[in-house]
Amino acid sequence: MPQRYFGIYLQSSLLSLLLLITPYFAVAKITPKPTSSHYSQGHFALSYDTEIHYNHNEAKAVAQQFADFLRPPTGYQLPVTQANNTVKNSVFFKLVEQPVSAEGYQLIVEKEFIEVKASTAQGLFWAMQSLRQLLPAAIESRMPINRQSWLIPQVKIDDEPRFSYRGMHLDVSRHFFDVAFIKRYIDWLAMHKLNVFQWHLTDDQGWRIAIDAYPKLTTIGATRPHTVVGHTYDYKPLFDNQAVAGFYTKAQVKEVLEYAKARHIEVIPEIDIPGHSTAILAAYPELSCHQQPVNVQAQFGIFEDVLCPREDVFEFLAVVYQEVAELFPSQYIHIGGDEVIKKQWLASAEVKKLMQQHNLKTPEQVQSYFIKRVAKIVQALDKKVIGWDEILEGGVADDALIMSWRGTEGGIQAAKMGHQVIMSPYQYIYFDAYQSRNLDEPKAIHGLTGLQDVYQYDPQPNDLNAEQQAYIIGAQGALWTEYIKTPRHAEYMLFPRLSALAETLWSSKDNKSWPDYSQNRLPKLFKRYQQMHINTANSAYKPTISSTIDDTGLHAAVTTEIADIPIYYTLDGTEPTLASIRYNKPILITKETQLRAKSYAAAIGQLVGDARLTLSPHLALTKKITLSHPAAESSAAKLQDGQFAYDQFYSSDDYAIFYDTDLEAIIDLAEPTLVTQVKLGYNSGRHRQLHPPVKIQVLGSNDQHTWQSLAEDTNPQGPVSALSFTKVKVRYLKVIAINSKQSDDPQIPKLPLYIDEIAVN
Incomplete structure (x- = not known):
């Protein structure tokens, strides 16, 4: 056979073989x-x-x-x-x-x-x-x-699907997203066989839907003049000078609803009451109990301004919900009911009178009264009520569906009471949380919800029997947008976690497999998302650094959520490359070290991540530590785990937290020991500036009666204070960090003090 014909024959044979094995x-x-x-x-x-x-x-x-x-x-x-x-x-x-x-x-x-x-x-x-x-x-x-x-x-x-309710939520109040993005969002849900879109249209930071009867809801309530820069709980927060505004006209809402209908997705509106109502009260302050002017909130969190349980308020809500019901064909309306601060109710003479008239003994019963009144309004419009799990407090409205977000307990309670339940626990399926602890992750609210956490979540708790589990009709992921300003950031937080949620809700429990999903199908999804120009997070491929202490010392381990991912690391703080040391077993740390790691994701074809952790095998590891404040004793081990937290995003799990007192710790070194330095880690955590102590003191003793002052820092700046002193031999060290006694807000008596490590060298 001539060479050129042999080449053609070989190519043809290889193509035939490829087509044969492709399936x-x-x-x-x-x-x-x-x-x-x-x-x-x-x-x-x-x-x-x-x-x-x-x-x-x-x-x-x-x-x-x-x-x-x-x-x-x-x-x-x-x-x-x-x-x-x-x-x-x-x-x-x-x-x-x-x-x-x-x-x-x-x-x-x-x-x-x-x-x-x-x-x-x-x-x-x-x-x-x-x-x-x-x-x-x-x-x-x-x-x-x-x-x-x-x-x-x-x-x-x-x-066929496992659950009938397979939902995803989007908050458009904290940051507004236009109709084009909402349609793309619906397309993404459809691609993943999710059939419900919950549209969170109102909150403290903006009212986003036109109501003909109350135009000031959008002319006033849809705009805030600026937004907090950084995290809302930062020490001495700053604000930008950029207004956030926007709302959907009724024509735009109808356009979205038609688009969703064609994709077999039910759109559920959420009008959140009686809390998270600052935008309402900015437009109509007479609906509060104090009836004083308020502004649309520029920070995030939970606020005292709430709707008052008065007849004029219920009349207002009846009109609002009627317009919403006429617009949305969904069988449901979500009325919120979460995070209601009841301080204004307790201060109101009108509410006290209401409590006497209706024999209401607690603020929770006032909330129940409010929710039940609103539920009757919604039910009279031939709609079913959905509320966050707080509506269980004080007595729940008949036939209300419970959306359990503060964990699974509310859903379990509701199912046992015979209420239908939609599980939405923040620990597993809130997509505003971080996806890894790497420093290249964009700013998020708090917490860590990795891809595997989403995938392995089961909406039907084992402590319910089969009859009670039947009340769990499905689950819903959530994307709250306090720190998500752009569509590209929203994409990053959604993908690929949305695919893991979809499989959790569609596929049978016995048919799921994390190795199959993460190693066989996830790489194919990445290629598909790439073609769709989606900004996909590669966080599941990124490394995670942890440490343990045993008799031989402090050891660091580096892992990834997905198995068998090559990891490369350095011990001198430099950026790892493919020429760096490849990880294969835990690393013994013999001196203070910043360990950095990256992993190679074959599905993407590049090194990913930026994992960092500063580890300190100091003299006080495993030594007895006593705290003067008994409430903090349970977290004392966090002061002696050999880890400084400033290389990570904020997580409360890293700290011993002192909400209402100072730190006073006594460390027993077991025998007189030469020491020259104490390093205190505090005010740390990427994307969240915590409050520094006012002063730090270090004292030494050999009998716990006579204490010698060794060093002090009268102007701590953080994230670490290194207090060095002349070499001294002591058995006991006392470390004191003075909490701020007053914040900028006179209503806050003390600021929280977060301490992550006391390293003795």
């Missing part, structure tokens, strides 16, 4: 993972002359959506026509009467045709999302792709 590489690549999927050799080749058919008018819209989705990257103008039977080189969307769940579907890909079967248009739509993922990732491009084979592996899929 096996494609096995189980769909996320969320289907109930069952059986792959065969072969593929269906989508081409310019493929036809798209449907058998019923209700299936026509899905068939047309599929053709529209294919057009930009392929350039194919595929005809969409009604047919009775499946024919060669066609994709057939078929409504059938077989016993399939309302959202279930069957997808059959043969070499010569594709059949999509479901008993509802919604089921066909979810099937289309699976078919979309069977195509190469390039199908996600909205620009033409040349020289691309659009091959779909031969497979039979039977699939």
Whole structure:
């Protein structure tokens, strides 16, 4: 055989072999993972002359959506026509009467045709999302792709969701997002087979929906003059000079609702009352108990201004909820009910009178009275009420659905009471939390919710029996936007955690596998997100540094959420590269060291992360430490764990916290020991400036009766104070840090004092 012909033959043979094994590489690549999927050799080749058919008018819209989705990257103008039977080189969307769940579907890909079967248009739509993922990732491009084979592996899929309620929330009050972004958000939910979008439209920082009867809600309540710079709890916070404004007209809301309806997503509005109502009261201060002017909040958190439980307030809310109900076709309205500070109620003569009239003994019962009154308003509009789990306090309204966010306890209580429950615990599925402890993570509110945390969360607690678990109708992720100002930042916080949530809510519990998801399917999702130009977080590939202390010393370990990721590190504070030391076992730390690490993510093709931790194997490790304040004793170990916290983002778990007292710690070195320095770590934590102590003192003793002053710092600046002194031999060290006795706010008697380490050298 001539050489050039042999080369052509070899290329042809390799191509045939590639096409033969392609389906096996494609096995189980769909996320969320289907109930069952059986792959065969072969593929269906989508081409310019493929036809798209449907058998019923209700299936026509899905068939047309599929053709529209294919057009930009392929350039194919595929005809969409009604047919009775499946024919060669066609994709057939078929409504059938077989016993399939309302959202279930069957997808059959043969070499010569594709059949999509479901008993509802919604089921066909979810099937289309699976078919979309069977195509190469390039199908996600909205620009033409040349020289691309659009091959779909031969497979039979039977699939249906585990939960009927699969939701995702977006806060547009703290930062406003335009209609174009809301539509993209809905597209993302649809791609991941989520079927509920909760639109958090009102809060202290802005009212975002037009209400005809009360125009000042948007002319006044939709704008704040500036926003806190940094974290809202920073020491001496600053503000920018940029107004945040915006709201949705009723026409825009209708536009979004039509868009969501076409994607089989229910949009639930949230109008949060009676707390988180500063924007309402800025517009209509007469609705408060004090009836004094207030401003739309420029900081974040929980505030004292609340709606007053008066008849004029309920009349106001009746009008608001009526306009909302007329606009939104959803069966639900979310009324909030969370984080209500009751101080203004307790100071109000009107509320005291109300409590006497209705035999209300506690502020929680006043809240229950308020929520029940609002629930009746909503129920009279033929809507069901959803509220955060605080509405359980003092007695809950009949037929209210409980959204459990402060953990799972509220959901468990509600299920035992016979209320339907939507789980939304902040520890697992709040996407405003950090995704790793690396320093290259963007600013977030607090806490750590990694990809694996989301994936392994189960909405049905084991301490409920089967009957009670049936009241858990699903779960909902949340994206609060205090520190999320831009769409790109929102994308980073959503992806890929949104895919993990989707699998948690769609796939059966027994069908889930973290190794399969993280190692086999997540890399494919990254390629798909890349084609969609989504700013995807690679946090699950980033390293995490931890340490332990044993008889041999202080040891550092470096791990990643996803197994078998190569990690490279340095011990001199320099940035790791592929030429740095590769991690393979815990590292013995023999002197104060800043350990830095990066990992190599093959799915991305680069080193990722910036993990840092300063470790100190000092003399006081494992030694007895006594705190003068008994309440802090439980956190004393954090003062002697060999870690300084300033290399990390803020986490309360790093600190011994003194809310109402000074630090006074006595360290027993077990025997007289030469010491020359004490280092105190405080006021640390990336993205959150904590409050420094007023003064630090170090004293030494050999009998705990006579104390010698060794050093003091009268102007601590942080994040670490190193108090050095002439070498002295002592058994006991007393370290005192004086808490600030007064903040800038005269209502706060003392500021919290956070101490992360007392290192003795």
